[in-house]
Amino acid sequence: MEPLIQLRNMEKVYEAGGSKFYVLRRVSLEIQPGEFVTFMGPSGAGKSTLLSIIGMLDGSWTGEYYFNGEPVHRLNVKKRNELHKANIGFVFQSYHLIDNLTVFENLEIPLSYKNVPHKERVSLVCDILDRFNIVGKKDLFPNQLSGGQQQLVGVARAVIQSPKLILADEPTGNLHSAQGEEIMELFRKLNEAGTSIIQVTHSERNAAYSHRVIQLKDGWVVSETSNAARVG
Amino acid sequence: MSSLWQDIRYALRMLANKPAFTLVAVLTLALGIGATSAVFSVVDRILFRSLPYSHDEQLVSVGLFAPIEPREFMLAKDYLEWRAEQKPFESMTTFTPGGADCDLTGQNPVRLNCALVESTFLTTFGIEPILGRNFTKEEDRPHAPRVALITYGLWRSRFAGDPAVVGRSISVDGQPTTVVGVLPAEFEMPTPGKADMLVPQALDEASLEGNGPQGILRAFARLKPGVTIAQSLRALEPLFERSLPQYGPEFRDGLRLSVRSLRDRQVADSKGASWVLLGSVMAVLLVACTNVANLLLARTNSRQKELAVRAALGASRARLARQNLTESLLLGIIGGTIGCWLAYSLLQLFESIAPEGIPHLQQASLDARVVLFTVGVSLVSGTLFGLAPAMRHPAPEVLAGKASRQTSGGLLRQILVASQVAISLILLTGAGLLLHSLWRLEAVPLGMDTESVMTSRITLAKYRYPSQQSQVAFFKELLSRLRQMPGIIAIGISDTLPPFGGSMATTYSHIEAPARPSVPNGGGGMVGWRSVTPGYFSALGVPIVRGRAFSEADTGPSENPVILSEALAKRLFPGEDPLGRSLRMEREGPWRQVVGIAADVRNNGLREPSDPEYYVPWKMDPAGHFQEGYITLRTAIHPETVAKRLRQETARLDPSVPVTMQTMKQRVGKLSERPRFNAMLLTLFAGMGVLMAGIGIYGVVGFLVSQRTREIGVRLALGASPRTIMKMVMANVARWTIAGALLGLLGSWYALKLLRSLLFEVSVRDPWPAAAALLLLLIAAFLAAWVPARRAMRVDPIEALRYE
Structure with a gap:
C-alpha cells in the first residue's frame, strides 16, 4: 500500500546573524493510511515544526515530501494549498477558534474555503453538530464555552471536511484530565473509522492512544516505537 | 457569491466588535474623504468640468490686452473689421461688458441684470433656446423693435414657467419689449456676473465710421475645427497691426493681441489656488489613508492568530487578502x-465664507459626478490602506503558541508615520506662508481711516432719471436729508470709491502746468481722478496734508479747484510748493487751481502701490457721470444703525432705487478675502494633517510599547530606571519623527513653489513658517508619544514577564 506520508531527508534551517540553526535534520519517515502516530520529544526538538510542514503550512524546507504519492516538494503554493484543503484537518492546543464567529460559523469556515455551496455547508455543519452532540451550542461564541467544549468544536471543525489526516498539536495541553480523555477517545474513534492522525504531545498517556511513537531531539528523529497495547 | 457575502458579514461583525477602532478609522476617513469631495466639487468646475457650451474647447476669448485693462477687450470699430476679415474662426460674437441694470416695470417692478449681446451670441456659444428663438440680425440693429430672451430662472419665477410667454410683450424700463425666447436652465454668461435677460446689443455700425468715442466690447469666437489658438493668433496679427494706429500713443506701447481659451479666461486667477487646495486636500486624504492603514496594521498584528487559523483551515493567501480588503473597503x-454628508456641510461652509469671484462656486454641488468621485476615492483609499495589511501572511508558529515578532510590520508603521509627519509639515509650512502673507497684506497702510465708516452705492435707472440735472438733484436731496440724521460726523459723495472699483483716468502727458517741461505724448502713464463733495475727505478719513479740502463755495459753476494726491504733487512739482499753482488736467478742460494736497490712498488694491490721482468737486459737469454715486458716512453710532436709516431715507425719496451698502471695513476686507480664504482652508487642512499625524504617532508608540512590554519588563528587572525606559521610547519616536520632518522640509522646498503666486511680500523660502511648523509638529509628536511612553515607564516587570 502506498504510504500516506513519506518524508526523505527533510531539513529546515533558520539563518540568524550569519549562522545557521537547524530545526530539523535529515528527517525521513513514512506514515501509512489509517495510522495514528505520536511525535514526542523535549521543547525545541522540532515536533511542531514537523507538524506544520506535514500540514503544508510551512513551505520553506528542503528534502522530499510525498503526500498520498503527490510530490509536495514540487508543488507550487497554490497546488499545495489545494492539497492541504482537500486532505488535512488541524486541532490545536489553544483550540484557536475564531473569537468573532459562533460555533456554527467556526464549523462552516473550512467548508467555505473549499467553496462548498451554502446549502451543502449548512447540512454538513448540522450533521457534525449532531454527531458531536453540540447542537445546543451552535449560536454561542467561543468565549461562552468551556475549554473542553472549545476543543470539541476544534475537533469537529477538523473533521467536518472529512480529511484523510488530522494533525493535532498538544490537543489536550490546556484541558483537565477528564476533558483530555474525552478528546483522546474521540480521536481513537475517528482513527478507527479510517482517519489518519498525527499528534504532538508530552503526555505518555495520550501517546498510548497511538500506534507508533516517534521521538525527536534537536531536530533529529532519534527513535520509533510501536505501541503494542493501545488504550482501549 | 455566498463566500463574498460571508466576508462582508464577518467584516461588519469585526467592525462592530471593535467600536473604538471603527470609530477612529471611520471618522479619520470621513474627514479625509469629506474634505476632498468638498474641495473637488469646487475645483472640478474650475479645473476639469467642461463648460456648459457645446464643444467648449473651441471657444476662445479674443481681443487686446492693455496695462489698464487686464482682460481682453475690443473697440467696436476694430471688432467689425476683424469680424469681416478674420479666417480662423467659425463665428465671432460680442457683448457689452458689465451689462446694464434694467427694470422689469409694469406690475411689481423688479430690477434685473440685462446683458447686451450680439445676435450671433447664442449661435457662437452653441446655445439653443428651450422655447422660442434667437434674435434675428434685423432685431440687433439700432431703433429696431425691442426684443428680449429671458433666462430659465426668470421664466420660472416671474412667468410661472408659462410657455405662452414667448411672443408676449413685457415692459422693460418702461418700454414694451417682446419676449422671443427662453434660455436653457444651464445657461450662464461666459464672464462672471449673472444675467436675467439678454437684449440685443444693436451696434450702430454707421456711427462707428468716424473717429468718435467707441464702446468697449468683450469678444468671443469659436475656432474652426483643427485650428489651434497659436494659429489663430498668427492669423489675427495683421488685423491687430492695422488697428494699432487708431490707439493713442499713450496706450499703444502696452497693447498686445490675445486669444486664449474661454476656460483660461474664466479661471485665470483661480487656477493656481485651485491646484494648491486640491493638492493640499489630497495630501490630507493620504494622511487619513496612512492613518487607517496604520490602524489596520496594528489590528492585523493582533489578529495574527486568527489569520493563521484561517490559513490552517484552508484559506488561500488571496482569500485572506480578500477578507482584509473587504474590511478596509467597508x-x-x-x-x-459619512464623508459625503461632511462634504455637503463643508461645501455650505465654503459658500458662506468664500470671497466673490471664485468661478462657478455657486453651481458647485454634490452632484452625481462628485458622488462618483467620492465613491471612487472611498474605494481607492479603502484598497490603498487595506493593501499593506492584506499583503502580510500569518506566521504558522503562532499556532504553536509561540509569539511571532513581525518587525517588518513595526517598520512599515514607522515609515507610514514618518510620511504623515512629512506631509503634515509641508501642509503646515504652506499654511504658515499663507498666514504670514495674509498678515502682511492686512498690515498694508490704506491712507484712510476705515473705522466707523458706512458706504453705499446707489445706481439710478436711466428711464427714471434721464438727465444729469435729475440725477444730481436726486443725490443733492438725499445728501441734505442724510445730513439731518443724528450721529453723522461727516458725509460725502463721490463718483467712485477706493480701494477698488476703478476711477476715471487721464493721461499724465495731458496734464498741463505752466513752466513745467512737457512730457512726450503718451508718456507718464495714467492718472486717476474722482469727483467728490467737500465732506468726502473727512468722511473717509483721508488726511489733507497741505492746504484745504473742498468747501461748498468750490461747487459753484465758475470754481475749478483741484486737490492732488501727494504722489501726483511730488511728480508734477518736485521740490516746489504746488499750492496755488494752476493746472489743466485735460486738453480741452478748464484751468484748475491746486487748493490742497491729500495723503496717498490705496486705490488699486492692496498689492499694488498707490497710483497718483487728483480730486475735483462733485458738481454738474457735462463730462461728469452722475447715474451712479457712492455715499460715504462717518458715524459716531453703530454703522448698521446708520445703514438702516440710509435705506429708509433713500426709499422715502424713491422706493425704486436699489441701495448696496457695506462698511468700509467690509469693503477693504474684500481685498484680502481670497488670501484669507486660501489661508483658512490650508490651515484647516494642515490642522487635520497634524491631528491625524498625532493620532498615528500615538497609535504607533502604543503599538511599539505593547510589542516590547516583555523587553521593557526584562530591562526593568535588570535595573533600568523608568526614566531610561522613557528615554528609550522617546528616542525611537524622535528618530522617525525627525526622519519624517527632514523629508517634509525637502518636500516643502519643492512643493511650496506652487504657492509663489499666492504670496504677498513673503518668499516661499521664508524660513520662519517652516521653523514654526517644525516646532509645532515636534510638540504634537512629543505630546502624542508622551502618553504611551508613560505607560512604558509604569510597566510592572512581574506582569510583563508573564506577558504573552
Missing part, C-alpha cells in the same frame, strides 16, 4: 458615506 464605504 471602512472606506462607511467613511465615504
Whole structure:
C-alpha cells in the first residue's frame, strides 16, 4: 500500500546573524493510511515544526515530501494549498477558534474555503453538530464555552471536511484530565473509522492512544516505537 | 457569491466588535474623504468640468490686452473689421461688458441684470433656446423693435414657467419689449456676473465710421475645427497691426493681441489656488489613508492568530487578502458615506465664507459626478490602506503558541508615520506662508481711516432719471436729508470709491502746468481722478496734508479747484510748493487751481502701490457721470444703525432705487478675502494633517510599547530606571519623527513653489513658517508619544514577564 506520508531527508534551517540553526535534520519517515502516530520529544526538538510542514503550512524546507504519492516538494503554493484543503484537518492546543464567529460559523469556515455551496455547508455543519452532540451550542461564541467544549468544536471543525489526516498539536495541553480523555477517545474513534492522525504531545498517556511513537531531539528523529497495547 | 457575502458579514461583525477602532478609522476617513469631495466639487468646475457650451474647447476669448485693462477687450470699430476679415474662426460674437441694470416695470417692478449681446451670441456659444428663438440680425440693429430672451430662472419665477410667454410683450424700463425666447436652465454668461435677460446689443455700425468715442466690447469666437489658438493668433496679427494706429500713443506701447481659451479666461486667477487646495486636500486624504492603514496594521498584528487559523483551515493567501480588503473597503464605504454628508456641510461652509469671484462656486454641488468621485476615492483609499495589511501572511508558529515578532510590520508603521509627519509639515509650512502673507497684506497702510465708516452705492435707472440735472438733484436731496440724521460726523459723495472699483483716468502727458517741461505724448502713464463733495475727505478719513479740502463755495459753476494726491504733487512739482499753482488736467478742460494736497490712498488694491490721482468737486459737469454715486458716512453710532436709516431715507425719496451698502471695513476686507480664504482652508487642512499625524504617532508608540512590554519588563528587572525606559521610547519616536520632518522640509522646498503666486511680500523660502511648523509638529509628536511612553515607564516587570 502506498504510504500516506513519506518524508526523505527533510531539513529546515533558520539563518540568524550569519549562522545557521537547524530545526530539523535529515528527517525521513513514512506514515501509512489509517495510522495514528505520536511525535514526542523535549521543547525545541522540532515536533511542531514537523507538524506544520506535514500540514503544508510551512513551505520553506528542503528534502522530499510525498503526500498520498503527490510530490509536495514540487508543488507550487497554490497546488499545495489545494492539497492541504482537500486532505488535512488541524486541532490545536489553544483550540484557536475564531473569537468573532459562533460555533456554527467556526464549523462552516473550512467548508467555505473549499467553496462548498451554502446549502451543502449548512447540512454538513448540522450533521457534525449532531454527531458531536453540540447542537445546543451552535449560536454561542467561543468565549461562552468551556475549554473542553472549545476543543470539541476544534475537533469537529477538523473533521467536518472529512480529511484523510488530522494533525493535532498538544490537543489536550490546556484541558483537565477528564476533558483530555474525552478528546483522546474521540480521536481513537475517528482513527478507527479510517482517519489518519498525527499528534504532538508530552503526555505518555495520550501517546498510548497511538500506534507508533516517534521521538525527536534537536531536530533529529532519534527513535520509533510501536505501541503494542493501545488504550482501549 | 455566498463566500463574498460571508466576508462582508464577518467584516461588519469585526467592525462592530471593535467600536473604538471603527470609530477612529471611520471618522479619520470621513474627514479625509469629506474634505476632498468638498474641495473637488469646487475645483472640478474650475479645473476639469467642461463648460456648459457645446464643444467648449473651441471657444476662445479674443481681443487686446492693455496695462489698464487686464482682460481682453475690443473697440467696436476694430471688432467689425476683424469680424469681416478674420479666417480662423467659425463665428465671432460680442457683448457689452458689465451689462446694464434694467427694470422689469409694469406690475411689481423688479430690477434685473440685462446683458447686451450680439445676435450671433447664442449661435457662437452653441446655445439653443428651450422655447422660442434667437434674435434675428434685423432685431440687433439700432431703433429696431425691442426684443428680449429671458433666462430659465426668470421664466420660472416671474412667468410661472408659462410657455405662452414667448411672443408676449413685457415692459422693460418702461418700454414694451417682446419676449422671443427662453434660455436653457444651464445657461450662464461666459464672464462672471449673472444675467436675467439678454437684449440685443444693436451696434450702430454707421456711427462707428468716424473717429468718435467707441464702446468697449468683450469678444468671443469659436475656432474652426483643427485650428489651434497659436494659429489663430498668427492669423489675427495683421488685423491687430492695422488697428494699432487708431490707439493713442499713450496706450499703444502696452497693447498686445490675445486669444486664449474661454476656460483660461474664466479661471485665470483661480487656477493656481485651485491646484494648491486640491493638492493640499489630497495630501490630507493620504494622511487619513496612512492613518487607517496604520490602524489596520496594528489590528492585523493582533489578529495574527486568527489569520493563521484561517490559513490552517484552508484559506488561500488571496482569500485572506480578500477578507482584509473587504474590511478596509467597508471602512472606506462607511467613511465615504459619512464623508459625503461632511462634504455637503463643508461645501455650505465654503459658500458662506468664500470671497466673490471664485468661478462657478455657486453651481458647485454634490452632484452625481462628485458622488462618483467620492465613491471612487472611498474605494481607492479603502484598497490603498487595506493593501499593506492584506499583503502580510500569518506566521504558522503562532499556532504553536509561540509569539511571532513581525518587525517588518513595526517598520512599515514607522515609515507610514514618518510620511504623515512629512506631509503634515509641508501642509503646515504652506499654511504658515499663507498666514504670514495674509498678515502682511492686512498690515498694508490704506491712507484712510476705515473705522466707523458706512458706504453705499446707489445706481439710478436711466428711464427714471434721464438727465444729469435729475440725477444730481436726486443725490443733492438725499445728501441734505442724510445730513439731518443724528450721529453723522461727516458725509460725502463721490463718483467712485477706493480701494477698488476703478476711477476715471487721464493721461499724465495731458496734464498741463505752466513752466513745467512737457512730457512726450503718451508718456507718464495714467492718472486717476474722482469727483467728490467737500465732506468726502473727512468722511473717509483721508488726511489733507497741505492746504484745504473742498468747501461748498468750490461747487459753484465758475470754481475749478483741484486737490492732488501727494504722489501726483511730488511728480508734477518736485521740490516746489504746488499750492496755488494752476493746472489743466485735460486738453480741452478748464484751468484748475491746486487748493490742497491729500495723503496717498490705496486705490488699486492692496498689492499694488498707490497710483497718483487728483480730486475735483462733485458738481454738474457735462463730462461728469452722475447715474451712479457712492455715499460715504462717518458715524459716531453703530454703522448698521446708520445703514438702516440710509435705506429708509433713500426709499422715502424713491422706493425704486436699489441701495448696496457695506462698511468700509467690509469693503477693504474684500481685498484680502481670497488670501484669507486660501489661508483658512490650508490651515484647516494642515490642522487635520497634524491631528491625524498625532493620532498615528500615538497609535504607533502604543503599538511599539505593547510589542516590547516583555523587553521593557526584562530591562526593568535588570535595573533600568523608568526614566531610561522613557528615554528609550522617546528616542525611537524622535528618530522617525525627525526622519519624517527632514523629508517634509525637502518636500516643502519643492512643493511650496506652487504657492509663489499666492504670496504677498513673503518668499516661499521664508524660513520662519517652516521653523514654526517644525516646532509645532515636534510638540504634537512629543505630546502624542508622551502618553504611551508613560505607560512604558509604569510597566510592572512581574506582569510583563508573564506577558504573552
